[in-house]
Amino acid sequence: xxxxxxxxxxxCINCKACEVxxxxxxxxxxxxxxxxxxxxxxxxxxxxxxxxxxxxxxxNHCLDAPxxxxxxxxxxxxADGGIVKVDAHKCILCKGCMEACPYDARFVDDTMVAxxxxxxxxxxxxxxxxxxxxxxxxxxVRMFGDLDDENSDLVKLLKTKRFFFQKEYxxxxxxxxxxxxxxxxxxxxxxSHNTIIHxxxxxxxxxDEARTRRSKEWRK
Amino acid sequence: MEKITxxxxxxxxxxxxxxxxxxxxxFGYLLLALAVFGIYEVFVExxxxxxxxxxxxxxxxxxxxxxxxxxxxxxxxxGEVNRHIPWTLFIVNYxxxxxxxxxxxxxxxxAELMNFHLVARAAAGFMIAGIxxxxxxxxxxATDLNMLNMLWMFITxxxxxxxxxxxxxxxxxIPFVLFEVYLILTNKREWAxxxxxxxxxxxxxxxxxxxxxxxxxxxxxxxxxxxxxxxALMFYFIISAFVSSLGIMGINSFLVxxxxxxxxxxMDLIRRAMLFFVSVLGLYEIxxxxxxxxxxxxxxxxxxxxxIYFAGYIFLTLALPFLFIVKPGNPIFTVFASVCVxxxxxxxxxLFVYGGNANPMSNRFGxxxxxxxxxxxxxxxxxxxxxxxxxxxxxxxxxxxxxxYKLFDGLFSIGDLRDHH
Numbered sequence: 001x002x003x004x005x006x007x008x009x010x011x012c013i014n015c016k017a018c019e020v021x022x023x024x025x026x027x028x029x030x031x032x033x034x035x036x037x038x039x040x041x042x043x044x045x046x047x048x049x050x051x052x053x054x055x056x057x058x059x060n061h062c063l064d065a066p067x068x069x070x071x072x073x074x075x076x077x078x079a080d081g082g083i084v085k086v087d088a089h090k091c092i093l094c095k096g097c098m099e100a101c102p103y104d105a106r107f108v109d110d111t112m113v114a115x116x117x118x119x120x121x122x123x124x125x126x127x128x129x130x131x132x133x134x135x136x137x138x139x140x141v142r143m144f145g146d147l148d149d150e151n152s153d154l155v156k157l158l159k160t161k162r163f164f165f166q167k168e169y170x171x172x173x174x175x176x177x178x179x180x181x182x183x184x185x186x187x188x189x190x191x192s193h194n195t196i197i198h199x200x201x202x203x204x205x206x207x208d209e210a211r212t213r214r215s216k217e218w219r220k
Numbered sequence: 221m222e223k224i225t226x227x228x229x230x231x232x233x234x235x236x237x238x239x240x241x242x243x244x245x246x247f248g249y250l251l252l253a254l255a256v257f258g259i260y261e262v263f264v265e266x267x268x269x270x271x272x273x274x275x276x277x278x279x280x281x282x283x284x285x286x287x288x289x290x291x292x293x294x295x296x297x298x299g300e301v302n303r304h305i306p307w308t309l310f311i312v313n314y315x316x317x318x319x320x321x322x323x324x325x326x327x328x329x330x331a332e333l334m335n336f337h338l339v340a341r342a343a344a345g346f347m348i349a350g351i352x353x354x355x356x357x358x359x360x361x362a363t364d365l366n367m368l369n370m371l372w373m374f375i376t377x378x379x380x381x382x383x384x385x386x387x388x389x390x391x392x393x394i395p396f397v398l399f400e401v402y403l404i405l406t407n408k409r410e411w412a413x414x415x416x417x418x419x420x421x422x423x424x425x426x427x428x429x430x431x432x433x434x435x436x437x438x439x440x441x442x443x444x445x446x447x448x449x450x451x452a453l454m455f456y457f458i459i460s461a462f463v464s465s466l467g468i469m470g471i472n473s474f475l476v477x478x479x480x481x482x483x484x485x486x487m488d489l490i491r492r493a494m495l496f497f498v499s500v501l502g503l504y505e506i507x508x509x510x511x512x513x514x515x516x517x518x519x520x521x522x523x524x525x526x527x528i529y530f531a532g533y534i535f536l537t538l539a540l541p542f543l544f545i546v547k548p549g550n551p552i553f554t555v556f557a558s559v560c561v562x563x564x565x566x567x568x569x570x571l572f573v574y575g576g577n578a579n580p581m582s583n584r585f586g587x588x589x590x591x592x593x594x595x596x597x598x599x600x601x602x603x604x605x606x607x608x609x610x611x612x613x614x615x616x617x618x619x620x621x622x623x624x625y626k627l628f629d630g631l632f633s634i635g636d637l638r639d640h641h
Contacts, residue, residue, distance in 0.1 A: 093366035110300070111273060
């Protein structure tokens with residue numbers, strides 16, 4: 001199993017139902033908004049015409065996660081399915097992982113006095129089959145699934161669409177796949193000039209190699 | 221003073237009162253008392269502040285504690301560690317103390333190898349000042365970590381992590397330096413000179429490992445990539461530390477050696493070395509900003525950090541000291557320059573950590589936080605000021621330096637200039 005998520009970000013309406021569902025499901029501290037998951041907002045104008053792009057985001061559960069490498073106590077680790085997790089009782093609050101994460105996906109949970117982050121709701125995958133944020137999204141932005149399963153809805157979607165990663169240049173092999181809008185005009189407006197667009201065929205060998213290499217560290 | 225000889229070491233026969241309750245050390249205790257209060261503040265905020273979850277609100281929505289927690293969460297800052305700036309004044313002080321302390325030790329070892337006899341004669345005092353700063357740095361970082369879980373560093377260690385590279389290094393480095401001081405105090409000059417080279421290498425090792433831990437982590441995160449774009453950052457770290465190190469050596473010389481005949485010559489040596497490193501650092505500052513991210517350069521040079529950068533860093537670390545020491549003259553000018561670079565060096569580290577985190581929000585392509593919030597004022601960059609507990613702990617770390625130095629001085633008279641035999 002190699003869990004990942006695709007995000008059809010053009011469908012996002014910034015309703016924040018995912019953020020609320022995440023808080024409820026994972027007991028995230030109230031008031032501490034944009035912690036486990038958030039909606040990134042980029043605003044601007046092109047020749048006087050305003051636009052706002054919404055990028056739902058969370059931990060990318062990178063295959064080569066720098067947060068795992070820098071943790072001195074192995075509190076940050078890969079769980080089964082390549083999910084990056086934190087053992088709260090082992091965390092010494094060095095905050096190295098927070099600095100190392102290219103996505104700012106980590107925060108200190110004051111109820112546990114330890115670093116916390118998105119866990120892809122791994123406690124409910126077995127029973128519900130998906131994450132709270134996907135289950136609650138009214139516009140079906142998120143699709144959670146298994147990259148190892150060629151017949152999963154996730155892989156089927158990735159085979160038919162083009163996608164990109166955020167901050168790909170950090171070479172951490174993130175597992176949030178941002179699905180490029182079919183509309184070319186909207187697609188151009190919502191990615192930067194440097195964004196590399198991928199297809200499943202070109203990215204699969206790279207991800208398969210990394211999965212084989214790093215899966216030895218995945219804890220059962 | 222009457223001496224007791226132990227393992228070749230002459231120990232002053234000093235009363236407990238004179239050793240532990242002299243004026244200087246009492247000042248150190250006062251600073252340490254501030255640190256204790258700071259630690260209390262940090263502990264209260266870290267372990268005892270009220271925090272509410274959706275589960276808690278579901279179980280008892282009318283609980284007064286829940287109301288308080290919600291109020292704090294919505295209208296205040298949540299928690300002791302702010303997500304915008306995970307590394308705070310603790311890291312600023314840690315970096316400053318470790319780099320400056322190891323810088324002093326490096327420079328003294330180098331002077332020993334290059335046959336600067338005057339520095340070699342004052343080496344014991346300088347080296348203890350350096351190692352006291354290393355202790356102060358470790359003290360600061362220890363108060364920042366969650367000590368309750370430190371055992372896991374040894375039960376499930378990740379030996380490849382930067383922090384684990386650091387621990388064994390200090391386990392070797394600190395005893396080596398103390399042994400070098402022992403050799404100096406026991407007048408084993410030849411052996412002291414032989415040990416100077418490994419200490420030189422180890423001091424560089426400390427700088428390299430610390431650089432690896434701090435700057436490399438920053439560079440992984442584009443939100444905090446800013447200073448890491450500086451060309452040859454490693455040298456910037458070391459050179460800026462040498463400037464502060466020479467400042468500490470200048471202040472130490474003024475306090476300890478000013479009534480000795482060698483004082484003028486010693487201060488002139490420090491002046492010349494400081495002039496060299498201040499000039500190199502100045503060149504670096506001029507060219508460095510041509511290579512870094514433009515948005516961030518504007519934030520520092522013309523944005524909200526401009527006063528700290530120009531008045532706190534450039535003026536105090538470079539311009540004013542340069543004017544004080546450019547021409548040989550009264551050693552008091554070198555003392556003024558030393559005070560300036562010691563303060564300016566700290567401001568430089570502050571800029572590194574806080575400025576590095578204060579990225580323009582507009583740079584966050586699809587990541588991070590919204591530019592505005594219902595409850596917070598809009599802001600275009602990240603900045604969270606240090607809280608009182610941190611400030612008091614930093615003041616307490618100066619107390620650590622004073623207490624360590626004075627204890628060694630009380631027992632071994634490290635402030636004496638020792639002649640070669």
